[in-house]
Every structure is written in C-alpha cells, then in structure tokens.
Amino acid sequence: MRILILAPQPFFVPRGTPIAVRALMQVLAGQGHEIDAICFAEGEDPGIPGVGLYRLPALPGLRSVPPGFSLKKSVCDVIMLPMAAWRLWRGKYDLVIAVEEAAFLALALKPVFGVPYIYDVDSSIPEQLNDKFALPGWLHRLLSRAEARAARGAVGAITCCRALEELVKGYVPGLPVQTLEDVTLIAEAGAPPEDCRFDEPVIMYIGNLESYQGVDLLIRGFARSEGPGRLVIIGGVQAHIDALRKLADEVGAADRVSFLGPRPVERIGDYLSRADIVVSPRTQGRNTPMKVYSYLDSGRPLLATRLPTHTQVLDDEIALLVDPTPEDMARGIATLLSDADHRARLVEQARRRVAAEFSPDAYARKLTSFLNETIAPRLAEERQ
Structure with a gap:
C-alpha cells in the first residue's frame, strides 16, 4: 500500500510519541509499503529506507514544541492541513495514518480526496487537556464529542494501551481497534556511563519532567525514605530541572538527588545498568508510559504507582505497585x-513478560496482522 502518515510532532526527537511513530514507520516500510510522512520542522531524519519525510516550514517561534497541548503545536497543526491536502492531491495514497489530533485533519480531508484513515490514538485529547487545565464540564464534553467524531470517521484505530482501546470502542462500537504496546528501547549494551557512577544504591527515573509524570511525588517520597540511596533523574528541559532541584532542596534531599539532564535514547540501557531500582511515579493519564517497557527489560526491579496508567500493563508479579x-x-x-x-x-x-508480549517481534506481528487481515479487506470494500 501507499500510506501517508500525519505526525503532528517534532520528528525525530527521543520522546514518547515520536519514538512510537518511528517504530510504526520501521515496520510498515519493512513490510514493503511505500511511506510518506508529514511532521513538524524540528527533529532529525531517522534514515528509514522507504520513508519520505516532508517537514513543515521552520517559521520563527515554532521551534522547541513541547509534549502535549500548546499554542505552538496548534499553529503547526493548522499549517499541516494544506500540506496534507497537497500530498493527498499529488500522491494517490491508499491510506492515511493520522496520529493524535491529525485525525481531525484526516477527517476534514476525507470527503475531498476519498482516502480512508486509521486513527492512531496515543492519548485522549480531552483527558490530556483536562489534566493540564481542569476544563469546565461543558468544554470537556464538547472535546469528547469531537474526538468521538474523529473516531467514527476512521476505518480503524491503533492505540498504545488497553484503556485507550476501551475509550475508542466506547466512542464507536464495532470499529476495529488494535492495541500496539510500546516495546523496550534497550539496544546492545555499551560502556557504563562515567557520569552515572555513585557509591550509594541508585534509584533511577528516565523521561520527561512534565507534571503528569509525578517526579515531584518521587522526590518527596525519596526524601522520606531511610537508609543510603541516590536518586538519579535523567531527562527534562532546564526549566523543569530547575523547579525540581528547588523542590529537592526544600524537602532536604538536594545532596542525594542528581539531575543528569537529557541523554541519547540509544544509551538508555547503559544508564539503566547503573540503577538498582527504576521508578515510574506517573500520577495522571491513561496511556502507559513508554519507559515502562524498557524498565521491564532492564534487569532492574520496577517501582510504580498503582494507577490505571500502569496497572493495565503492570501487576504485582512484575512490579512493586504503591499508592501515589x-x-x-x-x-x-x-x-x-x-x-x-x-x-x-x-x-x-518481568523478563519473561517482555519476551512474550512486549518485544519488537510481537509489535510487528500485531501491526502486520491488523493491516492485512482487518484493514485491507475494509479498504477493498470501500473501493467497490
């Protein structure tokens, strides 16, 4: 098939949704599909054979687009619409895969160009906005109806976790939905990093430092823990690091917390090898944090909050779950x-669970089966 992917994110940058989009591209191109993708201006070319990238123009003020909703991201989404229309007019595509809010673009363009789309749901837009801004009820309902409309217009949906699968099925009973859990990002081990060598046992967090990740909860909990230990936090932008460093000082743990800043995603396994415990303290959201799959594959015990964002994947056999x-x-x-x-x-x-359910082979098998056995017949019906 000839497929257009609408990816409203910087690409490629080493964070959740862009990593998932890269995995999607790698599998589709590896199966012989012709792939074009439209993405934001920022990011590196991942160099996937068979994938053509078309970037938004690098306009002033539209760099450093953060995860989640922002004015910058909204402006970029508006610019993406005519670019998507231009590609659909020229490209003779069989299918669009629309990531997150790009589903609204695909919905608007479908009556014009007749190209069906798959809704790639990495998060619930109204839920994400409500967590960040505490929306009034009427606005939350309005956004939920809009999200449901985007789902109803799709030929199928891809989600990253069971909670989002249930959400989409609630919007559109009978719509084909495939959950594609993220997979480990740990590659072949390299040299242990010298900037992460400590004498105390290391409790490690890797990821962005947005408020929904619960790193403030982790710091407060670590400050109350007794005995030797070093909390190592990897990732985040400087503003978030500064705020959390101030919190660590306020709770009396500044001398036991180390902020290493962002590190290459290719070296995640090297840093995890320095950990004694890995932690996912997330407090908001439905989607399972991508880091969880690498944590499970790290050979280190996982501590996580007992919330649906985790318990749809984690249980007491593979992680120590605690109240937030x-x-x-x-x-x-x-x-x-x-x-x-x-x-x-x-x-x-955890090692056994990763091998059985969360490996790259399992991801590729699920995606290929969904496209060949479910989506392809529906596309054939629509063409008749």
Whole structure:
C-alpha cells in the first residue's frame, strides 16, 4: 500500500510519541509499503529506507514544541492541513495514518480526496487537556464529542494501551481497534556511563519532567525514605530541572538527588545498568508510559504507582505497585532496597513478560496482522 502518515510532532526527537511513530514507520516500510510522512520542522531524519519525510516550514517561534497541548503545536497543526491536502492531491495514497489530533485533519480531508484513515490514538485529547487545565464540564464534553467524531470517521484505530482501546470502542462500537504496546528501547549494551557512577544504591527515573509524570511525588517520597540511596533523574528541559532541584532542596534531599539532564535514547540501557531500582511515579493519564517497557527489560526491579496508567500493563508479579503518596513511595523504595529476593523475583517475571508480549517481534506481528487481515479487506470494500 501507499500510506501517508500525519505526525503532528517534532520528528525525530527521543520522546514518547515520536519514538512510537518511528517504530510504526520501521515496520510498515519493512513490510514493503511505500511511506510518506508529514511532521513538524524540528527533529532529525531517522534514515528509514522507504520513508519520505516532508517537514513543515521552520517559521520563527515554532521551534522547541513541547509534549502535549500548546499554542505552538496548534499553529503547526493548522499549517499541516494544506500540506496534507497537497500530498493527498499529488500522491494517490491508499491510506492515511493520522496520529493524535491529525485525525481531525484526516477527517476534514476525507470527503475531498476519498482516502480512508486509521486513527492512531496515543492519548485522549480531552483527558490530556483536562489534566493540564481542569476544563469546565461543558468544554470537556464538547472535546469528547469531537474526538468521538474523529473516531467514527476512521476505518480503524491503533492505540498504545488497553484503556485507550476501551475509550475508542466506547466512542464507536464495532470499529476495529488494535492495541500496539510500546516495546523496550534497550539496544546492545555499551560502556557504563562515567557520569552515572555513585557509591550509594541508585534509584533511577528516565523521561520527561512534565507534571503528569509525578517526579515531584518521587522526590518527596525519596526524601522520606531511610537508609543510603541516590536518586538519579535523567531527562527534562532546564526549566523543569530547575523547579525540581528547588523542590529537592526544600524537602532536604538536594545532596542525594542528581539531575543528569537529557541523554541519547540509544544509551538508555547503559544508564539503566547503573540503577538498582527504576521508578515510574506517573500520577495522571491513561496511556502507559513508554519507559515502562524498557524498565521491564532492564534487569532492574520496577517501582510504580498503582494507577490505571500502569496497572493495565503492570501487576504485582512484575512490579512493586504503591499508592501515589510520598509515604507509600518511601515504603516502596525501602522495601526494594532491603529485600534482594523480592527484587530477583520481580526481575525474572518481568523478563519473561517482555519476551512474550512486549518485544519488537510481537509489535510487528500485531501491526502486520491488523493491516492485512482487518484493514485491507475494509479498504477493498470501500473501493467497490
């Protein structure tokens, strides 16, 4: 098939949705599909054979687009619409894969060009906005109806977790939906990083530092934990690092918390090899954090909050789940640091789960089956 991917993000940059889009491209191109993609101006070319990238113009003020909703992102989405129309007019595409809010663009263009689209749901837009801005009820309902309309116009949907699959099926009963869980980002091990060498046991967080990630909760919990330990936080922009460094000072843990800043995604395994415990303290959202899959593959025990964002993938066999409070976070840290047998059990069960369900091969198998056995017949019906 000839497929156009609408990816309203900087691409490629090493963070959640762009990493998922790259995985999607790699599998589709590897199966012999012809892929074009429209993305934001910022980012590096990932160099995937068989994928043509078309970037938005690098206009002043539209750099450094953050994750989630922003005015910059909204302006870029508006600019993407005529670019998508131009590609559809010239390209003779069989299918559009519209990532997140790009589904609204695909919905608007479908009556004009007749090209069906798959809605790639990496997060719920009204839920994401509500978490950030505490929307009034009427606006949340309006956005939910708009999201449901985008789903109804699709030929199928891809989601990154079961909660979003259930959301889409609630919008459109009977719509084909395939959950494609993210996979580990750990590559072949390299040299252990010298900037992450500590004498104390290391509790490690890797990821962006947006408020929904709960890193403030992690710092407060770590400050309450007893015994030796070093909290290492990797990732984030400088403004977030500065704010969390101030918090660490306020709770009396500044001398035990190290902020290393962003590191190349290709080296995630090298940094995880320095950890004794890995942590996902997320407090908001439905989608499972991408980091969880690398954590499970790291050979290190995982501590995570007992919330749906985690429990749709994690259970007590493969992670220590705690309530999202500083007290319970501190208890979890202490438990894992003091109980070697518990750590070993979690690591072994996680290793088995990753091999069975969250490997790159499993991802490719699910996507290929969905396209060939579900979407292709529906496209054939629409062409008749």
